[in-house]
Amino acid sequence: MDYDTPLFFHVMEYAAGADRDVVDMVSGNPDWGSPDAISEGLHEYADLGGADFQYPPSEGLRELREEIAARRDVDQSQVVVTNGGGEANYLAMARALERERGSEFVLTDPVYPYYPGKTTMLGATARYVATDEDGSLDPEKVREAASEETAGIVVNTPNNPTGAVYDEETMRELVAIAEEYDALLVSDEVYDHFDFSGEFTSALSFDSENRVVTNSYSKTFAITGFRVGYAIFPESLVDVAKTRHMLTNVATTRPGQYAVLHALRNTDPAYYEANRELLEERVETFTAALDDAGADYSSPDGAFYVMARFPDYPGTLENVERLIDEAGVAGMPGEAFGESRTDWLRFALVSPRVEEAADRLADYFA
């Protein structure tokens, strides 16, 4: 086996081991804090003990599935509560292959590196469609890349790493292409609460037997460590996915499910809004400093990443480590996200010190 280990953990370790103060903009770990109801929910759960500490239903706590189903306007039988968005994507991609309609995934370039990792792990192959420099995706290019060999098309909107948000027309076309080739569109929407454009459209907006939507509470509630997400499958595909979930993980952790359910029921909409506004401010601060540093970048429409290209400073792992040591700012090498971005670096705006990091970069590259 030679599937690649995503680089995230390597860079995080390097930054943590550096001899100097480093602003960590590597991971997708939100720094803005969870809603109080997460902690309250865990406290409540901790006191239950006994039967409440035992196996939840494999597909997820009934009340949580009902809550998700009501919010997403689907039948609760279509919902599988997963070990984060990671397992949700694993189940969706495995399900696409199990349909035996092909063994190729159409992915974007740049790409979230877990998708090619999962592709290889599952014994499939990847075909890449380049996005525009601002991250927008032309569905016609996806159509050209699709074929009878296509098992699935995997997209992420709002997008990591580009910050692109696919509009309604793009999503409609992606669903249509999946139908044309009897493939499965896997739409990973874990950043759906971080749309600055108002253009975000879930793949669930289009009735289809050919799309799976994955999501997670990791970013929404700033609990990447809890591992609670979900996938919504068409009725015709959900049973086999539930079986794989059971045979892989038996069930998703119950303390986390309980806390998420409590938070869904008891979190004011102001929480989501405040975090989105915070991120919009950080985007402004950071991109202004990138202007000062003479960097290229696209201002993100959603999620919380900015890709930047500095003059004569390719986005290699070596250069990322140099930037940690010499500028005190840790980002991700663009090469981790595909061939089109080898000149770029990705910065996650998950630090209260975004302004400081921006100043450091402006100084370093000035």
Place this chain on the structure above:
Amino acid sequence: MDYDTPLFFHVMEYAAGADRDVVDMVSGNPDWGSPDAISEGLHEYADLGGADFQYPPSEGLRELREEIAARRDVDQSQVVVTNGGGEANYLAMARALERERGSEFVLTDPVYPYYPGKTTMLGATARYVATDEDGSLDPEKVREAASEETAGIVVNTPNNPTGAVYDEETMRELVAIAEEYDALLVSDEVYDHFDFSGEFTSALSFDSENRVVTNSYSKTFAITGFRVGYAIFPESLVDVAKTRHMLTNVATTRPGQYAVLHALRNTDPAYYEANRELLEERVETFTAALDDAGADYSSPDGAFYVMARFPDYPGTLENVERLIDEAGVAGMPGEAFGESRTDWLRFALVSPRVEEAADRLADYFA
């Protein structure tokens, strides 16, 4: 795809929906309560928030891996903290196949049904070795079943469903057979704290590059819903297993890991001992009633299940449902555990009402 869904959840639902009082002896959900330190640990964790709510290292919290490594006398780099024993077995079996030394698993009959489920899901085939009626396993029969096609041998000791505990000589031979055929012995030892015989021997007792040990805190701490387990791989095999863990689940839930670590550090040995003694008493009570009912059974040496065969009452799903409705006792159909046990029923001794259940069975079959 046609891999089977384990029957557990179906029978549990049927019992929950019955019109009468039912003693639930279906699941492996301990009823004796978690140590206080589990709840304390969760409370402590709930107050941490912020960075402590974010991704733990993919392979597990460092302190937890160190604690496990110290207790099992292995290097911490060999430990992967998993989403329960379920994921640990999934990683181990997938790792066996990834060695590309064969695509067959040698399993026992009776068998824990998740093993054949995983075998099929992973695209492999199963070859069964019958145990003796008391559940003991003759390594010579395993040797006869092994071949160049053998990717792995999967055993469970103490055993679910038979209650057998494999002794040192058996385990030594199983490791030797794995080495002879360059296969991987997967030794699932989740019931290691429930050995009544004193004969339990972990596969870790034998230095080998050909064995993986899986375990879980689900039974040890009565937290089947938390989903925290681990696998211990040989150094040469661990990296690829860690990559699969990352690509499947990203990481294991952090609240659960934190609570388990706290419980490992703060639980008196008396906790484990009291539960083992409780189970020994239940075995006595239950088997005495089986004598009264004219049933065949083997008294378990470990774990917390009893297989019983009643006169003219085959262990079908239909008969299990009839027993729920007519006797008020819910067990598992023996046919779920393999062809050799179609006449048998399995009862999990995870209810304070074991005596009542025993009386009901004795009355019903008298």
